[in-house]
Amino acid sequence: MADTISFKEYFDALLEGKLLGLKCSDCGAYTCPPKAVCDSCGSRNVERAELSGKGRITTFTTTYIAPVGYDKEVPYTVAMVELEEGPWIVGRLEIENADEIGQDLIGEEVVVEGKEFPTEMFYPDKKKRVVPVFRLEKA
Protein backbone atom coordinates (compact mmCIF):
# COMPACT_ATOMS: atom_id res chain seq x y z
CA MET A 1 0.00 0.00 0.00
CA ALA A 2 1.17 3.49 -0.78
CA ASP A 3 2.38 5.36 2.27
CA THR A 4 2.43 9.15 2.13
CA ILE A 5 4.33 11.76 4.12
CA SER A 6 3.12 15.36 4.06
CA PHE A 7 5.67 18.15 3.73
CA LYS A 8 4.73 19.29 7.23
CA GLU A 9 5.52 15.87 8.63
CA TYR A 10 8.77 15.72 6.62
CA PHE A 11 10.02 19.11 7.82
CA ASP A 12 8.81 18.63 11.43
CA ALA A 13 10.75 15.35 11.58
CA LEU A 14 13.82 17.07 10.11
CA LEU A 15 13.69 19.64 12.94
CA GLU A 16 13.80 16.69 15.37
CA GLY A 17 16.85 15.29 13.57
CA LYS A 18 15.03 12.62 11.60
CA LEU A 19 15.21 12.39 7.80
CA LEU A 20 12.07 10.71 6.47
CA GLY A 21 11.66 9.10 3.09
CA LEU A 22 10.11 6.13 1.35
CA LYS A 23 11.47 2.67 0.62
CA CYS A 24 10.12 0.83 -2.39
CA SER A 25 8.85 -2.69 -1.70
CA ASP A 26 9.26 -3.56 -5.38
CA CYS A 27 12.74 -2.31 -6.32
CA GLY A 28 14.20 -1.51 -2.90
CA ALA A 29 15.18 2.09 -3.81
CA TYR A 30 14.77 5.00 -1.40
CA THR A 31 12.93 8.21 -2.26
CA CYS A 32 13.73 11.44 -0.41
CA PRO A 33 12.14 13.92 -0.13
CA PRO A 34 9.04 11.71 -0.25
CA LYS A 35 6.64 11.86 -3.20
CA ALA A 36 3.62 9.95 -4.46
CA VAL A 37 5.60 7.11 -6.05
CA CYS A 38 9.02 5.49 -5.92
CA ASP A 39 11.42 7.93 -7.61
CA SER A 40 13.33 5.08 -9.24
CA CYS A 41 10.67 2.74 -10.64
CA GLY A 42 7.38 4.63 -10.27
CA SER A 43 5.78 2.00 -8.05
CA ARG A 44 3.18 3.05 -5.50
CA ASN A 45 4.17 0.09 -3.35
CA VAL A 46 6.23 2.26 -1.00
CA GLU A 47 6.65 2.35 2.77
CA ARG A 48 7.89 5.13 5.00
CA ALA A 49 11.47 4.83 6.15
CA GLU A 50 13.95 6.80 8.23
CA LEU A 51 17.18 7.53 6.40
CA SER A 52 20.60 7.82 8.01
CA GLY A 53 20.93 11.54 7.27
CA LYS A 54 24.49 10.95 6.08
CA GLY A 55 25.82 11.71 2.64
CA ARG A 56 28.40 13.46 0.45
CA ILE A 57 28.41 16.88 -1.19
CA THR A 58 27.98 16.60 -4.96
CA THR A 59 27.89 20.30 -5.86
CA PHE A 60 27.36 23.72 -4.24
CA THR A 61 27.17 27.46 -4.87
CA THR A 62 27.45 30.53 -2.71
CA THR A 63 24.66 33.00 -3.45
CA TYR A 64 25.41 36.73 -3.28
CA ILE A 65 22.28 38.07 -4.97
CA ALA A 66 19.16 36.70 -3.31
CA PRO A 67 15.47 36.98 -4.06
CA VAL A 68 13.23 39.17 -1.94
CA GLY A 69 12.52 37.23 1.26
CA TYR A 70 16.01 35.70 1.35
CA ASP A 71 18.10 38.86 1.01
CA LYS A 72 18.90 39.12 4.73
CA GLU A 73 20.60 35.71 4.57
CA VAL A 74 23.29 36.50 1.93
CA PRO A 75 25.84 35.28 1.33
CA TYR A 76 24.61 31.74 1.78
CA THR A 77 25.80 28.45 0.34
CA VAL A 78 23.35 26.05 -1.27
CA ALA A 79 24.58 22.49 -1.65
CA MET A 80 23.34 19.22 -3.08
CA VAL A 81 24.07 16.06 -1.14
CA GLU A 82 23.92 12.46 -2.28
CA LEU A 83 22.57 10.51 0.68
CA GLU A 84 24.02 7.13 1.67
CA GLU A 85 20.77 5.53 0.51
CA GLY A 86 21.02 7.12 -2.98
CA PRO A 87 18.66 10.12 -3.20
CA TRP A 88 19.98 13.68 -3.61
CA ILE A 89 18.63 16.54 -1.47
CA VAL A 90 19.11 20.32 -1.57
CA GLY A 91 20.05 22.31 1.52
CA ARG A 92 22.43 24.81 3.04
CA LEU A 93 26.07 24.40 3.95
CA GLU A 94 26.73 26.75 6.85
CA ILE A 95 30.41 27.49 6.34
CA GLU A 96 31.91 30.84 5.40
CA ASN A 97 34.77 29.80 3.15
CA ALA A 98 33.06 27.53 0.63
CA ASP A 99 34.41 29.54 -2.31
CA GLU A 100 37.95 29.43 -0.96
CA ILE A 101 37.81 25.63 -0.64
CA GLY A 102 36.20 25.36 -4.08
CA GLN A 103 35.87 22.03 -5.86
CA ASP A 104 37.59 20.18 -2.99
CA LEU A 105 34.31 20.45 -1.05
CA ILE A 106 32.77 18.00 -3.51
CA GLY A 107 32.86 14.54 -2.00
CA GLU A 108 33.07 15.78 1.62
CA GLU A 109 30.97 13.76 4.08
CA VAL A 110 28.09 15.56 5.81
CA VAL A 111 25.24 14.96 8.22
CA VAL A 112 21.87 16.66 7.61
CA GLU A 113 19.93 18.55 10.27
CA GLY A 114 16.84 20.75 10.14
CA LYS A 115 17.00 24.47 10.94
CA GLU A 116 14.09 26.88 11.13
CA PHE A 117 14.21 30.14 9.15
CA PRO A 118 11.57 32.88 8.84
CA THR A 119 9.05 32.02 6.14
CA GLU A 120 8.37 34.46 3.30
CA MET A 121 5.36 35.71 1.39
CA PHE A 122 5.38 33.08 -1.35
CA TYR A 123 6.73 30.04 0.52
CA PRO A 124 4.13 27.23 0.67
CA ASP A 125 4.41 26.85 4.48
CA LYS A 126 3.10 30.10 5.98
CA LYS A 127 4.26 29.24 9.53
CA LYS A 128 7.87 28.30 9.11
CA ARG A 129 10.58 27.51 6.59
CA VAL A 130 12.66 24.49 7.53
CA VAL A 131 15.99 24.21 5.72
CA PRO A 132 18.04 21.02 5.54
CA VAL A 133 21.44 22.14 6.85
CA PHE A 134 24.55 20.06 6.12
CA ARG A 135 27.23 19.75 8.82
CA LEU A 136 30.69 18.68 7.65
CA GLU A 137 31.64 15.40 9.35
CA LYS A 138 35.33 16.23 9.66
CA ALA A 139 34.79 19.74 11.03
Add this chain to the structure above:
Amino acid sequence: MEKRDVAVLGVGQTKFGYHPDKSLVDLFAEAFYEAFNESNIELKDIQAIYYGNFVGEMTDGSANLSGFISDEIGLRGIPARRYEAACASSSVAFREAYLAVAHGIYDCVAVGGSERLYNAGTAIGTRALATAVDGLHEMTAGLTFPGVFALAARLYSKKYEIPMEKLHEKMALVSIKNHKYGAMNPKAQFYNKFGDLKVEDVLNSKVICSPLTLFDCCPMTDGGSAVIIASVDFAEDVIDNPVYVLGTGQSGAGGLFRQREDMVRAIPRKIAAEMAYKEAKLTPKDIDFVEIHDCFTIAEIIASEAMGFFEYGKGADAVEEGETWVEGSIPINPDGGLIGKGHPVGATGTSQIYAVVKQLRNEFKYNQIKDAEIGMTDTLGGDFGTLVNIILGIHRR
Protein backbone atom coordinates in the same frame (compact mmCIF):
# COMPACT_ATOMS: atom_id res chain seq x y z
CA MET B 1 -3.85 10.59 -37.85
CA GLU B 2 -1.80 12.17 -40.61
CA LYS B 3 -0.68 15.68 -39.70
CA ARG B 4 -0.92 18.63 -42.11
CA ASP B 5 2.19 20.64 -42.83
CA VAL B 6 2.32 24.00 -41.09
CA ALA B 7 4.15 27.19 -42.08
CA VAL B 8 5.10 30.51 -40.52
CA LEU B 9 3.50 33.53 -42.19
CA GLY B 10 5.01 36.37 -40.20
CA VAL B 11 7.15 37.14 -37.18
CA GLY B 12 7.52 40.13 -34.87
CA GLN B 13 9.60 41.20 -31.92
CA THR B 14 9.78 44.37 -29.85
CA LYS B 15 13.05 45.93 -28.89
CA PHE B 16 14.23 43.99 -25.81
CA GLY B 17 15.30 45.92 -22.72
CA TYR B 18 13.58 48.30 -20.33
CA HIS B 19 9.97 49.20 -21.03
CA PRO B 20 8.63 51.07 -17.99
CA ASP B 21 5.85 52.61 -20.08
CA LYS B 22 4.52 49.59 -21.96
CA SER B 23 2.22 46.99 -20.39
CA LEU B 24 2.32 43.23 -21.03
CA VAL B 25 -0.58 43.76 -23.43
CA ASP B 26 1.20 46.66 -25.21
CA LEU B 27 4.36 44.60 -25.72
CA PHE B 28 2.44 41.67 -27.17
CA ALA B 29 0.37 43.96 -29.40
CA GLU B 30 3.47 45.66 -30.82
CA ALA B 31 5.10 42.32 -31.72
CA PHE B 32 1.81 40.91 -32.99
CA TYR B 33 1.24 43.79 -35.42
CA GLU B 34 4.76 43.47 -36.82
CA ALA B 35 4.04 39.77 -37.51
CA PHE B 36 0.55 40.53 -38.82
CA ASN B 37 1.76 43.23 -41.20
CA GLU B 38 4.04 40.82 -43.05
CA SER B 39 1.52 37.97 -43.11
CA ASN B 40 -0.72 39.37 -45.85
CA ILE B 41 -3.91 38.26 -44.11
CA GLU B 42 -6.91 39.96 -42.55
CA LEU B 43 -7.47 40.05 -38.79
CA LYS B 44 -10.53 37.87 -39.15
CA ASP B 45 -8.35 35.09 -40.57
CA ILE B 46 -6.83 34.55 -37.12
CA GLN B 47 -8.91 31.94 -35.30
CA ALA B 48 -7.14 31.60 -31.94
CA ILE B 49 -4.35 33.04 -29.80
CA TYR B 50 -1.69 31.05 -27.94
CA TYR B 51 0.03 33.42 -25.51
CA GLY B 52 3.04 32.74 -23.30
CA ASN B 53 3.65 34.58 -20.03
CA PHE B 54 5.47 33.38 -16.94
CA VAL B 55 4.99 35.73 -13.98
CA GLY B 56 2.52 38.48 -14.89
CA GLU B 57 1.01 38.04 -11.42
CA MET B 58 4.24 39.03 -9.70
CA THR B 59 5.60 41.67 -12.07
CA ASP B 60 2.37 43.40 -13.12
CA GLY B 61 -0.29 42.04 -10.78
CA SER B 62 -1.92 40.49 -13.86
CA ALA B 63 -3.06 36.95 -14.61
CA ASN B 64 -5.83 35.82 -16.96
CA LEU B 65 -4.20 37.84 -19.70
CA SER B 66 -5.45 36.06 -22.80
CA GLY B 67 -8.85 37.75 -22.97
CA PHE B 68 -7.34 41.21 -22.49
CA ILE B 69 -4.79 40.52 -25.18
CA SER B 70 -7.24 39.28 -27.78
CA ASP B 71 -9.55 42.21 -27.10
CA GLU B 72 -6.81 44.85 -27.20
CA ILE B 73 -5.45 43.69 -30.56
CA GLY B 74 -8.87 43.68 -32.17
CA LEU B 75 -9.72 40.01 -31.92
CA ARG B 76 -12.46 40.19 -29.30
CA GLY B 77 -14.10 36.90 -28.57
CA ILE B 78 -11.81 34.43 -30.30
CA PRO B 79 -10.46 31.54 -28.22
CA ALA B 80 -7.30 32.69 -26.47
CA ARG B 81 -5.29 31.20 -23.65
CA ARG B 82 -2.16 31.74 -21.69
CA TYR B 83 0.59 29.13 -21.46
CA GLU B 84 2.91 29.08 -18.48
CA ALA B 85 6.00 26.90 -18.60
CA ALA B 86 8.57 29.27 -17.09
CA CYS B 87 11.13 30.32 -19.72
CA ALA B 88 9.61 27.89 -22.25
CA SER B 89 6.12 29.46 -22.04
CA SER B 90 5.87 30.73 -25.61
CA SER B 91 7.67 27.68 -27.02
CA VAL B 92 5.03 25.45 -25.42
CA ALA B 93 2.40 27.86 -26.78
CA PHE B 94 3.98 27.57 -30.24
CA ARG B 95 4.04 23.78 -30.12
CA GLU B 96 0.40 23.61 -28.99
CA ALA B 97 -0.57 26.02 -31.77
CA TYR B 98 1.39 23.98 -34.29
CA LEU B 99 -0.33 20.76 -33.17
CA ALA B 100 -3.76 22.41 -33.40
CA VAL B 101 -3.15 23.60 -36.96
CA ALA B 102 -1.44 20.36 -37.99
CA HIS B 103 -4.44 18.37 -36.76
CA GLY B 104 -6.94 20.57 -38.57
CA ILE B 105 -8.50 22.32 -35.57
CA TYR B 106 -7.54 25.76 -36.93
CA ASP B 107 -6.14 27.04 -40.22
CA CYS B 108 -4.44 30.19 -38.96
CA VAL B 109 -3.47 31.25 -35.41
CA ALA B 110 -1.31 33.80 -33.59
CA VAL B 111 1.32 32.77 -31.04
CA GLY B 112 3.59 34.87 -28.89
CA GLY B 113 4.44 36.13 -25.45
CA SER B 114 5.43 39.07 -23.33
CA GLU B 115 7.13 39.64 -19.97
CA ARG B 116 8.35 42.56 -17.83
CA LEU B 117 11.16 41.45 -15.54
CA TYR B 118 13.55 44.42 -15.92
CA ASN B 119 10.78 46.76 -14.83
CA ALA B 120 10.10 44.57 -11.77
CA GLY B 121 13.59 45.12 -10.31
CA THR B 122 16.24 42.55 -9.36
CA ALA B 123 14.89 41.40 -5.97
CA ILE B 124 11.33 40.75 -7.17
CA GLY B 125 12.57 39.55 -10.56
CA THR B 126 14.88 37.02 -8.92
CA ARG B 127 12.06 35.77 -6.68
CA ALA B 128 9.68 35.61 -9.63
CA LEU B 129 12.18 33.58 -11.67
CA ALA B 130 12.79 31.32 -8.68
CA THR B 131 9.11 30.29 -8.74
CA ALA B 132 10.28 27.89 -11.45
CA VAL B 133 12.38 25.80 -9.04
CA ASP B 134 10.76 23.25 -6.70
CA GLY B 135 8.72 25.53 -4.45
CA LEU B 136 9.39 23.55 -1.27
CA HIS B 137 12.55 21.52 -1.43
CA GLU B 138 14.70 23.84 -3.54
CA MET B 139 13.19 27.18 -2.57
CA THR B 140 13.58 26.52 1.16
CA ALA B 141 17.36 26.68 0.70
CA GLY B 142 17.07 29.89 -1.33
CA LEU B 143 18.05 28.30 -4.63
CA THR B 144 17.88 30.83 -7.48
CA PHE B 145 18.35 30.40 -11.24
CA PRO B 146 21.95 31.52 -11.34
CA GLY B 147 22.28 29.09 -8.42
CA VAL B 148 20.88 26.18 -10.45
CA PHE B 149 23.44 26.70 -13.19
CA ALA B 150 26.23 27.33 -10.71
CA LEU B 151 25.45 23.88 -9.26
CA ALA B 152 25.49 22.47 -12.79
CA ALA B 153 28.81 24.18 -13.62
CA ARG B 154 30.57 22.68 -10.58
CA LEU B 155 29.11 19.26 -11.33
CA TYR B 156 30.19 19.55 -14.98
CA SER B 157 33.73 20.46 -13.90
CA LYS B 158 33.85 17.46 -11.58
CA LYS B 159 32.23 14.95 -13.93
CA TYR B 160 34.33 15.76 -16.98
CA GLU B 161 37.49 16.46 -14.98
CA ILE B 162 37.95 20.00 -16.30
CA PRO B 163 39.32 22.20 -13.49
CA MET B 164 36.69 24.80 -12.52
CA GLU B 165 38.98 27.73 -13.37
CA LYS B 166 39.70 26.26 -16.80
CA LEU B 167 36.01 25.54 -17.41
CA HIS B 168 35.11 29.08 -16.40
CA GLU B 169 37.50 30.46 -19.04
CA LYS B 170 35.72 28.37 -21.67
CA MET B 171 32.30 29.45 -20.33
CA ALA B 172 33.45 33.07 -20.62
CA LEU B 173 33.82 32.56 -24.38
CA VAL B 174 30.07 31.86 -24.60
CA SER B 175 29.42 35.24 -23.00
CA ILE B 176 31.96 36.95 -25.28
CA LYS B 177 30.40 35.34 -28.37
CA ASN B 178 26.80 36.07 -27.46
CA HIS B 179 27.55 39.63 -26.36
CA LYS B 180 29.47 40.20 -29.60
CA TYR B 181 26.40 39.13 -31.60
CA GLY B 182 23.92 40.84 -29.29
CA ALA B 183 25.80 44.11 -29.74
CA MET B 184 25.09 43.82 -33.51
CA ASN B 185 21.35 43.18 -33.03
CA PRO B 186 19.33 46.43 -33.11
CA LYS B 187 16.51 44.73 -31.16
CA ALA B 188 18.83 43.41 -28.43
CA GLN B 189 18.92 44.74 -24.88
CA PHE B 190 22.69 45.19 -25.27
CA TYR B 191 22.75 46.65 -28.81
CA ASN B 192 26.06 48.45 -29.25
CA LYS B 193 27.15 47.36 -25.75
CA PHE B 194 29.68 44.78 -24.52
CA GLY B 195 30.58 43.80 -28.09
CA ASP B 196 34.25 43.41 -27.28
CA LEU B 197 34.41 41.62 -23.90
CA LYS B 198 37.57 39.86 -22.78
CA VAL B 199 37.80 36.68 -20.71
CA GLU B 200 38.98 38.73 -17.72
CA ASP B 201 35.93 41.01 -18.00
CA VAL B 202 33.68 37.98 -17.55
CA LEU B 203 35.72 36.32 -14.80
CA ASN B 204 36.19 39.56 -12.85
CA SER B 205 32.61 40.82 -12.99
CA LYS B 206 30.49 40.65 -9.85
CA VAL B 207 29.92 37.14 -8.50
CA ILE B 208 26.19 36.33 -8.48
CA CYS B 209 26.22 32.66 -7.44
CA SER B 210 29.74 31.30 -7.33
CA PRO B 211 31.34 30.51 -9.67
CA LEU B 212 28.91 32.37 -11.98
CA THR B 213 29.51 36.08 -12.44
CA LEU B 214 27.25 38.78 -13.85
CA PHE B 215 28.53 38.20 -17.40
CA ASP B 216 27.77 34.48 -17.13
CA CYS B 217 24.10 35.44 -16.75
CA CYS B 218 21.46 36.70 -19.13
CA PRO B 219 19.82 39.97 -18.05
CA MET B 220 16.33 40.74 -16.73
CA THR B 221 14.35 41.96 -19.71
CA ASP B 222 11.04 43.47 -20.80
CA GLY B 223 9.80 42.54 -24.27
CA GLY B 224 7.33 40.82 -26.54
CA SER B 225 7.38 38.56 -29.58
CA ALA B 226 4.82 37.00 -31.90
CA VAL B 227 4.48 34.55 -34.77
CA ILE B 228 1.55 33.84 -37.08
CA ILE B 229 1.28 30.30 -38.39
CA ALA B 230 -1.09 28.58 -40.78
CA SER B 231 -1.65 25.34 -42.63
CA VAL B 232 0.55 25.06 -45.71
CA ASP B 233 -2.38 25.38 -48.10
CA PHE B 234 -3.47 28.59 -46.40
CA ALA B 235 0.10 29.91 -46.19
CA GLU B 236 1.04 29.27 -49.82
CA ASP B 237 -2.06 31.18 -50.93
CA VAL B 238 -1.09 34.39 -49.13
CA ILE B 239 2.73 34.62 -49.03
CA ASP B 240 5.57 33.52 -51.26
CA ASN B 241 8.24 32.96 -48.59
CA PRO B 242 6.77 30.52 -46.06
CA VAL B 243 9.09 28.91 -43.52
CA TYR B 244 7.92 25.41 -42.68
CA VAL B 245 7.70 23.78 -39.26
CA LEU B 246 9.57 20.51 -39.78
CA GLY B 247 9.53 19.00 -36.30
CA THR B 248 8.77 19.75 -32.66
CA GLY B 249 9.51 18.00 -29.40
CA GLN B 250 8.73 18.54 -25.74
CA SER B 251 9.78 16.80 -22.55
CA GLY B 252 10.23 17.56 -18.87
CA ALA B 253 11.51 16.55 -15.46
CA GLY B 254 11.09 17.15 -11.74
CA GLY B 255 13.43 19.10 -9.48
CA LEU B 256 17.21 19.09 -9.82
CA PHE B 257 17.41 16.75 -6.81
CA ARG B 258 15.37 14.18 -8.75
CA GLN B 259 17.60 14.53 -11.83
CA ARG B 260 20.78 14.12 -9.76
CA GLU B 261 23.90 13.69 -11.90
CA ASP B 262 21.76 13.76 -15.06
CA MET B 263 21.35 17.53 -14.66
CA VAL B 264 24.55 18.07 -16.69
CA ARG B 265 23.25 15.79 -19.43
CA ALA B 266 19.85 17.51 -19.62
CA ILE B 267 17.97 14.29 -20.39
CA PRO B 268 14.60 16.02 -21.08
CA ARG B 269 16.35 18.07 -23.75
CA LYS B 270 17.80 14.94 -25.32
CA ILE B 271 14.29 13.45 -25.43
CA ALA B 272 12.68 16.62 -26.84
CA ALA B 273 15.40 17.11 -29.47
CA GLU B 274 15.19 13.48 -30.60
CA MET B 275 11.40 13.83 -30.88
CA ALA B 276 11.88 16.88 -33.12
CA TYR B 277 14.60 15.24 -35.24
CA LYS B 278 12.43 12.15 -35.70
CA GLU B 279 9.40 14.14 -36.83
CA ALA B 280 11.56 16.19 -39.21
CA LYS B 281 13.40 13.06 -40.40
CA LEU B 282 16.67 14.90 -39.75
CA THR B 283 19.77 14.48 -37.59
CA PRO B 284 21.85 17.07 -35.72
CA LYS B 285 24.23 17.15 -38.73
CA ASP B 286 21.42 18.55 -40.91
CA ILE B 287 20.91 21.63 -38.74
CA ASP B 288 22.59 24.75 -40.17
CA PHE B 289 22.32 26.94 -37.03
CA VAL B 290 20.50 26.98 -33.73
CA GLU B 291 19.01 29.39 -31.22
CA ILE B 292 19.86 27.82 -27.85
CA HIS B 293 18.55 28.74 -24.40
CA ASP B 294 21.75 30.33 -23.03
CA CYS B 295 20.25 31.69 -19.81
CA PHE B 296 23.76 31.15 -18.42
CA THR B 297 27.04 30.41 -20.18
CA ILE B 298 27.20 26.82 -18.91
CA ALA B 299 23.59 26.31 -20.03
CA GLU B 300 24.52 26.81 -23.69
CA ILE B 301 27.37 24.31 -23.38
CA ILE B 302 25.18 21.65 -21.75
CA ALA B 303 22.44 22.23 -24.33
CA SER B 304 24.80 21.91 -27.31
CA GLU B 305 25.74 18.44 -26.07
CA ALA B 306 22.22 17.21 -25.21
CA MET B 307 20.94 18.29 -28.65
CA GLY B 308 23.55 16.06 -30.26
CA PHE B 309 25.92 18.65 -31.73
CA PHE B 310 28.82 17.56 -29.53
CA GLU B 311 29.65 14.60 -27.32
CA TYR B 312 28.92 14.89 -23.61
CA GLY B 313 31.78 16.75 -21.96
CA LYS B 314 33.02 18.28 -25.23
CA GLY B 315 30.73 21.31 -25.57
CA ALA B 316 33.07 23.61 -23.67
CA ASP B 317 35.97 22.70 -25.96
CA ALA B 318 33.75 23.29 -29.01
CA VAL B 319 33.22 26.95 -28.03
CA GLU B 320 36.97 27.37 -27.64
CA GLU B 321 37.60 25.75 -31.02
CA GLY B 322 35.19 28.14 -32.73
CA GLU B 323 32.61 25.50 -33.72
CA THR B 324 29.67 27.47 -32.28
CA TRP B 325 30.61 30.88 -33.66
CA VAL B 326 29.00 32.22 -36.83
CA GLU B 327 31.91 30.92 -38.94
CA GLY B 328 31.83 27.49 -37.23
CA SER B 329 30.22 24.15 -38.01
CA ILE B 330 27.06 24.85 -35.96
CA PRO B 331 26.55 28.56 -35.23
CA ILE B 332 24.76 29.05 -31.90
CA ASN B 333 22.77 32.22 -31.18
CA PRO B 334 23.77 34.47 -34.06
CA ASP B 335 21.22 37.01 -32.74
CA GLY B 336 22.99 37.23 -29.37
CA GLY B 337 20.92 34.64 -27.54
CA LEU B 338 19.47 35.33 -24.11
CA ILE B 339 22.81 36.70 -22.89
CA GLY B 340 23.24 39.34 -25.58
CA LYS B 341 19.69 39.91 -26.78
CA GLY B 342 17.89 39.66 -23.44
CA HIS B 343 15.45 37.24 -21.85
CA PRO B 344 11.85 38.45 -21.49
CA VAL B 345 10.93 34.98 -20.29
CA GLY B 346 7.44 34.50 -21.75
CA ALA B 347 8.55 36.10 -25.03
CA THR B 348 11.84 34.25 -25.40
CA GLY B 349 10.66 31.12 -27.25
CA THR B 350 8.86 32.96 -30.04
CA SER B 351 11.73 35.45 -30.23
CA GLN B 352 14.00 32.49 -31.02
CA ILE B 353 11.56 31.53 -33.78
CA TYR B 354 11.65 35.16 -34.97
CA ALA B 355 15.44 34.90 -35.30
CA VAL B 356 15.36 31.54 -37.07
CA VAL B 357 12.69 32.67 -39.55
CA LYS B 358 14.58 35.90 -40.34
CA GLN B 359 17.74 33.86 -40.99
CA LEU B 360 15.95 31.37 -43.20
CA ARG B 361 14.39 34.19 -45.23
CA ASN B 362 17.86 35.70 -45.66
CA GLU B 363 16.71 38.88 -43.90
CA PHE B 364 19.40 39.11 -41.22
CA LYS B 365 21.24 42.43 -41.54
CA TYR B 366 24.19 41.05 -39.52
CA ASN B 367 25.48 37.50 -38.98
CA GLN B 368 23.42 36.11 -41.86
CA ILE B 369 24.31 32.41 -42.05
CA LYS B 370 25.10 31.76 -45.72
CA ASP B 371 22.78 29.32 -47.50
CA ALA B 372 21.01 28.38 -44.26
CA GLU B 373 18.08 26.08 -45.01
CA ILE B 374 17.31 24.49 -41.64
CA GLY B 375 17.33 26.16 -38.22
CA MET B 376 16.36 24.97 -34.77
CA THR B 377 15.26 26.45 -31.47
CA ASP B 378 15.86 25.18 -27.95
CA THR B 379 13.95 26.57 -24.99
CA LEU B 380 14.39 25.51 -21.39
CA GLY B 381 11.76 26.12 -18.72
CA GLY B 382 12.91 25.98 -15.12
CA ASP B 383 15.67 23.64 -13.97
CA PHE B 384 15.05 21.31 -16.95
CA GLY B 385 11.37 21.11 -15.92
CA THR B 386 10.18 21.82 -19.48
CA LEU B 387 12.16 21.48 -22.68
CA VAL B 388 10.96 22.39 -26.17
CA ASN B 389 12.80 22.02 -29.47
CA ILE B 390 11.46 23.23 -32.81
CA ILE B 391 12.99 22.69 -36.26
CA LEU B 392 12.14 25.07 -39.12
CA GLY B 393 13.20 24.98 -42.76
CA ILE B 394 12.68 26.56 -46.16
CA HIS B 395 11.67 23.30 -47.85
CA ARG B 396 8.72 21.07 -46.93
CA ARG B 397 9.63 17.80 -45.24
